[in-house]
Structures are given as structure tokens and as C-alpha cells.
Amino acid sequence: MTISTRDALARDWLTIGEVQLALGVSRATVNRRIADGTLVAHRFGPRLIRISAASVRAAGVPLDARHEENESAA
Template identity: 55%
Template structure:
């Protein structure tokens, strides 16, 4: 049996927190950006730790004034 210490969250939770659609979260699961597990035939949960590392760092160009 696989016991996880990381919390698992539903697809709706990160979508609401990040202000994106659930379809965007599902795309992240599909392309491997987000780690997820299927529990039963329909229930999908996302590894909460993978959410923190999912974004890209933003580079900001300095404007010379």
C-alpha cells in the first residue's frame, strides 16, 4: 500500500486558488507539469507539492529611465 505524506487536493482547489479553469489544471496533469493520482474510476487528486513547482519564474526587464 502506498502511503503518502504529501497532501492531495482536488482539481477545483488549485484552479480556484490560481484563478484558472479546471481544464488548465487537467492540461497540466496531461503534459506532466502537475503530478496527480487517480483514486477509483473518476476521482483525481493532485500532489500539492507539485503545484508550488509548476509555475515558471518570471523575468522582468528593467526599464532604463
């Protein structure tokens, strides 16, 4: 089952893969944004990392979402 970007952002914590899809960036970029503090991430075990959905929303709106909003307004 595939989770839509909108559904993923409704949750509190996202995987790195979900953040990649939501922002349209690479895994390396997500890791850089975690390192520079743009994205807030927490480790929930030795390998389990989750990123705050609030920090993803604050990082910006994906271009495809802006495109969808413009089409619906027209």
C-alpha cells in the same frame, strides 16, 4: 465550509477545484497541466482524481499571494 487556498495547499492532495482556485486558472488548464506533466495527479478510484500539492506549489505562486506579500512588506 470554504477552505482557503493556504489551507488547501497545506494538505498533500488537492481536488481539481482547489487547484483551480489556488492557481487562478480554468479546469481545462488544470487538465492540460496534468496531461503535460506539470501537475502530478493520481487516480484513487474510478472517478476520484487528486493532484499533488507539492506539484501545485512548484507550478508557481498565485498573483494574489504575491500581492499580499508585497502589502505586508510595505
